[in-house]
Amino acid sequence: MMPATxxxxxxALLRARERVMxxxxxxxxxxxxxxxxxxxxxxxxxxxPIDPTxxxxxxxxxxxxxxxxxxxxEEKQLxxxxxxxxxxxxxxxRITTGGARVIADNxxxxxxxxxxxxxxxxxxxxxxxxxxxxxxxxxxxxx
Amino acid sequence: MMPATxxxxxxALLRARERVMxxxxxxxxxxxxxxxxxxxxxxxxxxxPIDPTxxxxxxxxxxxxxxxxxxxxEEKQLxxxxxxxxxxxxxxxRITTGGARVIADNxxxxxxxxxxxxxxxxxxxxxxxxxxxxxxxxxxxxx
DNA sequence: CTGAATTACTTAACATGTTTAGCAAAATGA
DNA sequence: TCATTTTGCTAAACATGTTAAGTAATTCAG
Numbered sequence: 487m488m489p490a491t492x493x494x495x496x497x498a499l500l501r502a503r504e505r506v507m508x509x510x511x512x513x514x515x516x517x518x519x520x521x522x523x524x525x526x527x528x529x530x531x532x533x534x535p536i537d538p539t540x541x542x543x544x545x546x547x548x549x550x551x552x553x554x555x556x557x558x559x560e561e562k563q564l565x566x567x568x569x570x571x572x573x574x575x576x577x578x579x580r581i582t583t584g585g586a587r588v589i590a591d592n593x594x595x596x597x598x599x600x601x602x603x604x605x606x607x608x609x610x611x612x613x614x615x616x617x618x619x620x621x622x623x624x625x626x627x628x629x
Numbered sequence: 630m631m632p633a634t635x636x637x638x639x640x641a642l643l644r645a646r647e648r649v650m651x652x653x654x655x656x657x658x659x660x661x662x663x664x665x666x667x668x669x670x671x672x673x674x675x676x677x678p679i680d681p682t683x684x685x686x687x688x689x690x691x692x693x694x695x696x697x698x699x700x701x702x703e704e705k706q707l708x709x710x711x712x713x714x715x716x717x718x719x720x721x722x723r724i725t726t727g728g729a730r731v732i733a734d735n736x737x738x739x740x741x742x743x744x745x746x747x748x749x750x751x752x753x754x755x756x757x758x759x760x761x762x763x764x765x766x767x768x769x770x771x772x
Numbered sequence: 773c774t775g776a777a778t779t780a781c782t783t784a785a786c787a788t789g790t791t792t793a794g795c796a797a798a799a800t801g802a
Numbered sequence: 803t804c805a806t807t808t809t810g811c812t813a814a815a816c817a818t819g820t821t822a823a824g825t826a827a828t829t830c831a832g
Contacts, residue, residue: 495743495755496649497668498762500689503642505766510639511820520787520820525640539810546643551788553812558787575797575810600638606768611761612638618758619641623648625749654790663790663817682780694818696782701817718780718827778829788819799808 509599517592518562522547524592526555530565531581531589537570538577564588652742660735661705665690667735669698673708674724674732680713681720707731 492498507521514524525545530536533544542552556579559565564585570576581589604612635641650664657667668688673679676687685695699722702708707728713719724732747755 492763492766493759495746495759495762496646496653496664497689498759498766499642499646499649501766502762503639503646504689505768506639506642515821521639522788537810546640546647548789548791549811550790550813554788573798573810577811603638603765603768607765611764615758615761615765616636616638616641618754618761619638619645620635621754622746622750622758623635623641623644625648625746658791665818680780691819691821692781693783693820697818716780716828720781774830774832776829776831779827781825781827783824784822786820789817791816792814794813795811797809797811800806802803802805 506603510596513592513595513599517588519588519592522551522555523559523564524596526552526559527564527581527585527589530579531586535578535580538579541579559585649746653739656735656738656742660731662731662735665694665698666702666707667739669695669702670707670724670728670732673722674729678721678723681722684722702728 510524511521514521517524519527522545526541526547529541529544533540538549538552538556541547541556542549545552547555556565556567560567562584563582566580566582567577570578607615653667654664657664660667662670665688669684669690672684672687676683681692681695681699684690684699685692688695690698699708699710703710705727706725709723709725710720713721750758
């Protein structure tokens with residue numbers, strides 16, 4: 487028998503994510519960015535010059551998705567790309583002045599949303615949730 | 630400053646979901662079904678005749694997505710649809726014999742995967758995670 | 773009863789998720 | 803060194819996510 491939807495882990499994860507991302511998406515749409523574009527932009531700013539494979543890892547995206555996102559961000563002139571001199575398979579991605587400005591204009595509201603979530607839930611439970619999610623991510627389900 | 634990715638709630642939710650759904654997707658692809666198609670099929674079987682709005686609610690899908698999914702499931706003859714006699718805006722969705730067979734063929738392995746996750750994580754922590762996710766889902770972030 | 777909401781979907785458009793294939797550069801090994 | 807494999811990324815195809823419009827049926831206010 488199927489568990490009630492609130493006891494189904496996949497659906498509970500889906501709903502929780504939607505609850506958290508809804509307000510963030512609303513904020514970012516005002517800046518003309520999607521959630522994923524925002525994530526990539528922030529990774530690039532925080533890390534400095536970085537290649538797509540590492541971006542994908544940090545932003546939790548698959549490379550085919552990232553390819554399209556980088557193309558969009560480059561069109562919008564929020565990032566720049568060039569080939570790596572040492573290894574010409576690779577690219578070096580950098581944030582532009584415009585990209586940095588977009589982050590500066592939205593970062594406070596974004597962090598405020600997460601802080602509000604944390605406060606409403608209670609810091610201890612919020613941290614406990616993060617711990618459990620990370621634990622779940624590290625489980626080996628293969629055997 | 631951006632939290633490390635494992636302390637970012639949106640990314641932690643993303644990774645956890647991917648970890649849980651990966652094996653389930655692999656199982657279902659053998660049956661020619663996507664994760665969402667499977668979710669819809671199960672909701673319809675468990676509920677009996679049901680309209681799309683309720684399916685969307687239970688399966689945690691938006692109506693535009695559900696419209697396409699129902700079309701695919703109808704093509705595959707796993708569900709049937711007809712207009713509601715009382716309210717002709719509505720539809721009544723039913724599972725077909727073929728749909729019931731697909732569920733019967735895959736339900737055991739599907740439940741087994743979730744049970745394995747639960748066991749590896751420990752039943753108590755698993756339940757605690759579900760509780761925290763549901764709590765997060767019920768937070769009012771508007772104010 | 774009738775025109776203005778409202779409801780239950782459907783369609784369309786754009787972005788991402790997911791899988792598979794492809795290509796060029798670099799590393800490997802006989 | 804040269805064929806093979808691996809790596810880093812891109813392209814394509816199909817499915818879903820998300821938002822905005824559109825349509826037909828129903829409800830509601832006046």
